[in-house]
Amino acid sequence: MPAGEYMRIFPSPFSLLPFPIVLSINGTIARPAVLKVELHAHTDLDPADYIRHSTRELIERAGTLGYGALAITLHDRYYDPAGDRHYAQEHGIVLMAGIERSIEGRHLLLVNYPAACAEVGSFEELRLLKRRHPTGLVVAPHAFYPIPSAIGTGAARHADLIDALEVNSMYTRWVDFNQGAIAWARTNGKPVVGNTDLHLLGQLGTTYSLVDAAPDPDAICAAIRGGRVEVRSTALPMLRAAWLFGLSLGLGAAGRLRRLAGREPAASGQDGSTIRRKAKR
Numbered sequence: 001m002p003a004g005e006y007m008r009i010f011p012s013p014f015s016l017l018p019f020p021i022v023l024s025i026n027g028t029i030a031r032p033a034v035l036k037v038e039l040h041a042h043t044d045l046d047p048a049d050y051i052r053h054s055t056r057e058l059i060e061r062a063g064t065l066g067y068g069a070l071a072i073t074l075h076d077r078y079y080d081p082a083g084d085r086h087y088a089q090e091h092g093i094v095l096m097a098g099i100e101r102s103i104e105g106r107h108l109l110l111v112n113y114p115a116a117c118a119e120v121g122s123f124e125e126l127r128l129l130k131r132r133h134p135t136g137l138v139v140a141p142h143a144f145y146p147i148p149s150a151i152g153t154g155a156a157r158h159a160d161l162i163d164a165l166e167v168n169s170m171y172t173r174w175v176d177f178n179q180g181a182i183a184w185a186r187t188n189g190k191p192v193v194g195n196t197d198l199h200l201l202g203q204l205g206t207t208y209s210l211v212d213a214a215p216d217p218d219a220i221c222a223a224i225r226g227g228r229v230e231v232r233s234t235a236l237p238m239l240r241a242a243w244l245f246g247l248s249l250g251l252g253a254a255g256r257l258r259r260l261a262g263r264e265p266a267a268s269g270q271d272g273s274t275i276r277r278k279a280k281r
């Protein structure tokens with residue numbers, strides 16, 4: 001394995017290949033043996049950070065990189081995949097409902113829940129949501145990063161609510177705040193998933209999950225909860241990490257200015273920008 005690249009594998013009862021394979025049997029194409037999955041991605045519908053790419057541009061990029069499933073997780077805005085589902089299918093992607101919800105000041109990814117999950121404001125309400133919708137998935141993103149939105153030591157108090165911990169793509173060989181999440185997951189018998197926390201299209205592919213599941217949101221979430229998931233992750237070169245970190249601060253500041261000016265993007269399940277651009281060709 002080249003220097004700077006390493007693989008993290010959470011204990012798993014099966015062995016996975018490093019990338020999804022499409023088998024050709026008697027001229028027919030079988031589904032990939034495993035699904036390459038991203039569960040933490042922002043798009044230009046995000047009301048908090050200023051994001052340049054549209055949902056459909058992200059879908060196109062994910063399709064090109066061999067992803068099989070994608071959850072859009074906007075800050076405190078529910079993403080309903082209905083409007084883009086067919087477009088995603090055309091690119092081989094299962095699109096999943098999601099939100100990056102601030103709950104008592106901590107970020108949590110709520111994946112594959114109905115729109116009511118956007119109203120969850122406390123850990124007690126999250127407990128009720130999980131009871132009502134057992135097919136959903138709660139992921140603690142950037143759980144032990146030194147940022148106020150990380151769940152951090154609160155993970156112990158709310159362990160029953162967390163289905164999986166995130167290995168976040170933003171790390172280098174020398175600076176890696178994921179180690180706390182990996183250790184906590186091992187101690188508490190939780191799986192880890194690999195996410196980019198995508199704010200820029202170029203981030204896609206550096207960290208992801210391989211999930212042993214049929215291409216279906218319920219099946220993907222069940223497989224992750226059952227530990228049938230492995231993380232593939234490559235440390236970022238120091239300069240790229242510094243550039244991405246600086247850019248994400250800038251995008252966050254641009255988003256705050258936009259909110260102050262009352263110009264948040266309209267909530268929409270369907271993005272027309274790609275359609276318009278393609279129609280010009």
Ligand SMILES: [Zn+2]
Pocket residue numbers: 100107141142149
């Ligand atoms: Zn976050």
Ligand SMILES: [Zn+2]
Pocket residue numbers: 040042100197198
């Ligand atoms: Zn995020």
